[in-house]
Amino acid sequence: MSPKTLYDKIWDEHVVHEAEDGTCLLYIDRHLVHEVTSPQAFEGLRMAGRTPRAPEKTIAVPDHNVPTDPTRVDGIKDEQSRIQVEALRANAKEFGIEMYDVDDNRQGIVHIIGPEQGWTQPGMTIVCGDSHTATHGAFGALAHGIGTSEVEHVLATQTLIQQKSKNMLVKVEGTLPPGVTAKDITLTIIGRTGTAGGTGHVIEYAGSAIRELSMEGRMTVCNMAIEGGARAGLIAPDEKTFEYVKGRPHAPKGAQWEMAVEYWKSMRSDEGAHYDKVVEIDASEITPVVTWGTSPEDVLPIDGSVPSPEDFQGGKVDAARRALEYMGLEPGTRLSDIEIDTVFIGSCTNGRIEDLREVARIMEGKKVKDGLRAMIVPGSGMVRLQAEEEGIAQKLQDAGFEWRMAGCSMCLGMNPDQLAPGERCASTSNRNFEGRQGYKGRTHLMSPAMAAAAAITGRLTDVRDLA
Amino acid sequence: MEKFETLTGIAAPLPLVNVDTDMIIPKQFLKTIKRSGLGVNLFDEMRYDREGNENPDFVLNQPAYRDADILISGENFGCGSSREHAPWAIKDFGIRCVIAPSFADIFFNNCFKNGILPIALPQEQVDLLMKEAEKGQNARMTVDLENQTITTPDGTQVTFDVDPFRKRCLMEGLDDIGLTLEKGAAIDTFESGAQATRPWM
Ligand code: SF4
Numbered sequence: 001m002s003p004k005t006l007y008d009k010i011w012d013e014h015v016v017h018e019a020e021d022g023t024c025l026l027y028i029d030r031h032l033v034h035e036v037t038s039p040q041a042f043e044g045l046r047m048a049g050r051t052p053r054a055p056e057k058t059i060a061v062p063d064h065n066v067p068t069d070p071t072r073v074d075g076i077k078d079e080q081s082r083i084q085v086e087a088l089r090a091n092a093k094e095f096g097i098e099m100y101d102v103d104d105n106r107q108g109i110v111h112i113i114g115p116e117q118g119w120t121q122p123g124m125t126i127v128c129g130d131s132h133t134a135t136h137g138a139f140g141a142l143a144h145g146i147g148t149s150e151v152e153h154v155l156a157t158q159t160l161i162q163q164k165s166k167n168m169l170v171k172v173e174g175t176l177p178p179g180v181t182a183k184d185i186t187l188t189i190i191g192r193t194g195t196a197g198g199t200g201h202v203i204e205y206a207g208s209a210i211r212e213l214s215m216e217g218r219m220t221v222c223n224m225a226i227e228g229g230a231r232a233g234l235i236a237p238d239e240k241t242f243e244y245v246k247g248r249p250h251a252p253k254g255a256q257w258e259m260a261v262e263y264w265k266s267m268r269s270d271e272g273a274h275y276d277k278v279v280e281i282d283a284s285e286i287t288p289v290v291t292w293g294t295s296p297e298d299v300l301p302i303d304g305s306v307p308s309p310e311d312f313q314g315g316k317v318d319a320a321r322r323a324l325e326y327m328g329l330e331p332g333t334r335l336s337d338i339e340i341d342t343v344f345i346g347s348c349t350n351g352r353i354e355d356l357r358e359v360a361r362i363m364e365g366k367k368v369k370d371g372l373r374a375m376i377v378p379g380s381g382m383v384r385l386q387a388e389e390e391g392i393a394q395k396l397q398d399a400g401f402e403w404r405m406a407g408c409s410m411c412l413g414m415n416p417d418q419l420a421p422g423e424r425c426a427s428t429s430n431r432n433f434e435g436r437q438g439y440k441g442r443t444h445l446m447s448p449a450m451a452a453a454a455a456i457t458g459r460l461t462d463v464r465d466l467a
Numbered sequence: 468m469e470k471f472e473t474l475t476g477i478a479a480p481l482p483l484v485n486v487d488t489d490m491i492i493p494k495q496f497l498k499t500i501k502r503s504g505l506g507v508n509l510f511d512e513m514r515y516d517r518e519g520n521e522n523p524d525f526v527l528n529q530p531a532y533r534d535a536d537i538l539i540s541g542e543n544f545g546c547g548s549s550r551e552h553a554p555w556a557i558k559d560f561g562i563r564c565v566i567a568p569s570f571a572d573i574f575f576n577n578c579f580k581n582g583i584l585p586i587a588l589p590q591e592q593v594d595l596l597m598k599e600a601e602k603g604q605n606a607r608m609t610v611d612l613e614n615q616t617i618t619t620p621d622g623t624q625v626t627f628d629v630d631p632f633r634k635r636c637l638m639e640g641l642d643d644i645g646l647t648l649e650k651g652a653a654i655d656t657f658e659s660g661a662q663a664t665r666p667w668m
């Protein structure tokens with residue numbers, strides 16, 4: 001048998017039917033739904049008189065629309081948001097789907113709660129009507145975003161019609177320098193390969209720097225596979241993965257646990273497996289980075305300067321010109337001279353407990369600069385509780401951060417947390433598109449450590465200079 | 468699903484790279500629980516100012532392109548989120564075909580589910596069609612899915628690739644779910660096999 005990649009293995013294990021032209025019907029083990037991309041899917045089922053094939057394989061959670069202030073349990077004020085959340089509640093009830101509602105401590109961003117509840121496991125196929133489903137790939141699961149029509153397809157059939165993607169390997173070998181984190185790895189990769197570099201591929205992240213990462217760090221890396229254009233990101237499961245899954249509410253128990261671990265251990269790429277594309281990165285060369293433009297590929301080391309449109313070629317010249325105008329930046333400005341108005345720490349990229357611990361560590365003995373708006377939005381109610389128990393929540397509030405309820409919050413302005421026009425934000429989220437965090441809002445993507453550093457000085461700052 | 472066979476109409480040029488789904492349909496319009504009615508908000512932030520007045524410079528506001536049926540754009544079109552609201556808005560506006568050098572994966576997929584034909588062509592051919600489209604109202608092109616050709620007003624023909632299964636679904640207006648449900652027995656077999664080898668899943 002020829003050697004297989006991890007992606008090949010998971011794929012092969014899930015093919016229900018293969019047509020002559022290679023189109024496959026792929027079985028889906030786990031499905032997650034949120035309020036924004038599911039109402040039309042449930043409506044479609046209802047109109048066709050269909051029912052979910054395996055409702056126990058789907059969980060539902062509201063996250064994009066929910067406000068992050070505590071009064072939200074008394075009802076969401078924005079009428080359209082409220083209707084969407086109510087629709088999710090009604091649909092979950094009607095179709096027998098488990099839901100973590102707004103008043104449930106387990107509620108949070110869909111990609112945070114999947115792993116947290118042990119719903120995400122190695123070797124599975126996992127989908128959600130959300131592009132950042134790639135996050136779950138950190139467990140060695142084949143996880144990707146789907147559109148609403150596909151959400152309906154999965155509900156009705158527990159399968160998806162798919163064409164196999166190509167294999168891409170991103171290998172990060174070596175040791176990360178101090179101050180450099182998983183977010184810097186993933187942004188650096190996108191800066192290197194571009195937002196279309198992974199199109200048509202599933203990326204497997206490997207190498208010693210990836211193996212060294214915690215599960216949280218691995219999720220941060222896989223989360224942004226989609227920003228690199230890939231359908232999904234994958235990391236082979238190992239002891240760290242099993243340790244993380246063990247004992248969680250949906251994790252296998254007893255004899256099944258032993259059986260599962262045996263199986264999971266086989267979920268890794270074989271020696272000599274073929275990749276269609278290989279990118280190698282030396283971890284020791286990665287530095288703390290930030291984005292300057294309106295595409296996640298607009299990445300530069302923090303000690304760099306704003307580029308000029310002439311530095312680019314082809315369609316990128318105009319794109320850069322447009323980005324600079326939108327961002328209100330002059331070529332040649334040192335990135336560390338850019339002043340910010342807001343700091344947002346949260347999202348499915350960096351809203352986990354480890355991220356909050358990192359911010360608390362940087363903030364030790366320091367304060368958020370006067371006049372800045374700085375908010376921390378835990379990725380789930382469970383993260384929030386844990387941070388409160390560890391005393392981090394209090395420390396962060398004492399340092400001047402707002403401490404919010406769980407949700408997508410300012411990662412995208414669908415709820416009340418938004419940037420005002422022209423406002424500039426140091427953000428730990430994953431997209432810096434025009435208008436993403438609010439109409440005419442300006443986003444600089446970075447790691448939690450770098451966002452904390454920016455909170456202290458009020459401008460983009462090299463976290464290594466604070467030590 | 469609405470069938471797609473041939474389409475003759477006006478092509479609007481949008482020479483931008485990385486047109487993302489937030490540009491196509493900003494998030495404030497994702498709060499709908501319906502599929503229809505999003506066409507007026509297509510490209511909202513480029514198309515209107517804050518007060519809702521049209522920006523006369525934006526291509527779809529120009530008299531020649533108000534009824535565009537085809538959109539021609541730069542590489543990596545549709546990158547960003549998985550929101551199917553993007554193709555819903557495009558379709559609701561009246562555009563049934565998008566031509567670009569490359570597309571983001573999920574968007575590309577979502578188009579086919581909604582009777583929209585996304586066509587990826589080499590950059591030179593996109594540049595050629597873009598030039599034609601810039602001629603305005605006379606730029607009526609014909610997209611023939613059966614023969615996989617695009618014909619410009621002066622008779623120039625460009626051929627394109629399309630996945631055979633997706634082509635058939637578009638041409639016959641087939642419902643994916645219906646097709647899959649016909650394979651119910653294969654799904655049953657798969658499930659019992661998986662139950663035996665991976666019972667914890
Ligand atoms: S946190 Fe942001 S990227 Fe993640 S699911 Fe929510 S909106 Fe999407």
